[in-house]
Amino acid sequence: MASLLDGCTPWPGECVDRYWAAGHWGGNTLDNLLRGWALEYGPRTALVHGGTRVTYAHLNRRVDRMAAGFRLRGLRPGMRVVVQLPNVPELVVTVFALMRAGVVPVLCPVAYPASGVPELVRVTQAVGYVGPATYRGFDHTALAADIAARWPFLRRVFTYEAPGTESPYGGMTTDPSNCQYAPLGSIDAAPEPALPLSAGQVAFLLPADGDGGTPRLVPRTHNDYAYQARAAAGLVSLTGDDVYLAALPAASAFALGCPGVIGTLGVGGTVVLADGTDPAACLQAVERERVTLTSLPPAAAEAWLDALATVRADVSSLRLVQIGGGPLSRATAERVERELGGRLQQVFAMAEGPLVLTRPGDPDESVLTTQGRPLSPDDEVLVVDADGQNVPDGEPGELLVRGPYTARGYYRAAGDNARSFTADGYFRTGALARRTASGDLVVTGRRPERSPAG
CATH class of the missing domain: 3.40.50.980 (Rossmann fold)
Structure with a gap:
């Protein structure tokens, strides 16, 4: 694996070998x-913003x-x-x-x-x-x-x-x-020969949610982020016929790759870029562009639901509505499927990488009341007490995660790394969760200093 930027924590060699062997990391830069994608989907519409369409x-x-x-x-x-x-x-x-x-x-x-x-x-x-x-x-x-x-x-x-x-x-x-x-x-010039870039290098730095102090920056590599977006797209059977509405900031963790913008582009779908979550504008965009999936925080979902009676947009194209970034009441969860028509998918996502989601085929009770299960079969998840000991299923504890798309440390932040990562590489999410008997995770709260990305 190529060396990361100075100030980044690499995955241990045995993890690198395992993720490559499992086919998670593909060795291609984003x-x-x-x-x-341009060769395969050239004339298709990749991006829509207002009246602008980009192939x-x-x-x-x-x-x-x-x-x-x-x-x-x-x-x-x-x-x-x-x-x-x-x-x-x-x-x-x-x-x-x-x-x-x-x-x-x-x-x-x-x-x-x-x-x-x-x-x-x-x-x-x-x-x-x-x-x-x-x-x-x-x-x-x-x-x-x-x-x-x-x-x-x-x-x-x-x-x-x-x-x-x-x-x-x-x-x-x-x-x-x-x-x-x-x-x-x-900023325009004649194209030059491609640079010899490595998929093991950092693709971008993503700010983690925090308390307003010195920002914590998450280094995401080409390998790990391409895997996350591809796996999330596969989980919801995303195809070139899908249209994703990016109502949340497209550069945020939730909207970028869960599957979001990158996952949609990876299958030849269309990304509609909205200027915010305003219900009237977004619901009209759903009708106009025949949007099939979108990502929202609970408050925006509630605003959309309340606006349906007055906006009267045709939202029958929606097949999946992802909701994450905060607690979702059961009453609102039930309204999503009943009134918007698309299948609800609850999501717990963080910039650092942990991605927990319900599956479209899960039982209704799981979809309505849990955040589902980790994205990858190689995600390792612990729910621990204050002493770092595993708690029984059904008991609340802190959620710890490590895996092929979860960072091993922040950028140039030794102090934060010592607090937020265990010696054996687990990321302390700060989220309080419990595991159900069926293996689903229910995020019940979080420590004040940490919050899920949205």
């Missing part, structure tokens, strides 16, 4: 997988040209770039282009607290920032300029402007601190 072939060409443009502007393999974009096609293009250039995207949802973005830059020593010039009244360019003045390694800012909006930068400009600014749309 950006190279996109090349294959697989066009997506791959744009990624190729943007990757070359990033390299032309001095970005080199192993460097880090913070990406903070809303749910627009440029988000997907940028993330894949950076990976294709060997650069590590630091995924940052556009709603991430402004006070935390400088810390993301500092911890990762990011040399670049990609964000909207302004978004919903907030000046991201000013935020980037402030960070650049504070941290001298940030020297490239790429700004996204919505189509039809004139960029403040006609081309690359430089401020007194020697930071370069350019519109994201100008």
Whole structure:
């Protein structure tokens, strides 16, 4: 296995051998997988945003040209770039282009607290920032300029402007601190030969939910994330006929690969990028695009259900509604299938990697009242008491997990690693759970300092 970035914890050699032998890890980078998807699904629609439709072939060409443009502007393999974009096609293009250039995207949802973005830059020593010039009244360019003045390694800012909006930068400009600014749309150059990248390298860094202090960043490799997205897609029988609505931030753990954006692209399906979970806009998108699956937190699901009577959208295309990120009442769970029509799938997902889901074919009682079972047959799960001892089925305890897509440590965070990972590699999720007699997990709560990603 190729060495990870400095500051990352590798899987032990015996685990690497086991995951390879089991076929979990495929040895292909995510950006190279996109090349294959473009060859196989070229004219199909990969991304939809409003009236914009992007085919697989066009997506791959744009990624190729943007990757070359990033390299032309001095970005080199192993460097880090913070990406903070809303749910627009440029988000997907940028993330894949950076990976294709060997650069590590630091995924940052556009709603991430402004006070935390400088810390993301500092911890990762990011040399670049990609964000909207302004978004919903907030000046991201000013935020980037402030960070650049504070941290001298940030020297490239790429700004996204919505189509039809004139960029403040006609081309690359430089401020007194020697930071370069350019519109994201100008990052374009003739494609270059593919770089010799390794699937064992970090594909991106994903912020874990936390208490607002120093951010914990999860290094996700190409191997482990490709496996997670592929396995999650297989679990729900995802095909090229499926249409996934990304109402949650597409760069978040839940919407990115559970199966989410990457899982849908991997089977030739269509990803519809929404600007949020607003019930009217999303329900209309379900009808217009014939959406078949989506992911929501419980509060958004309840808002959708309550809006059905007034919006009156045809949601008969929905076949699966994933709900995770918080406790789901039985009453709401029952309403999902009765009123939205799609099969409910309860999900417990974290940026660190643990992914627990109900299966579409599970008994109704399990789907309505549990979070199901871990994604992988090689997930190792413990439910332990305060002393680290296993508790009997039915008794609550802390959920500990290790497996082929669960990170072994945070990025450059020795103190957090000592608190959050056991000596033998189990991730302490902080979630309180109990195991039913049938083997399903019921997440009953969590310690205040940890929370499931959503």
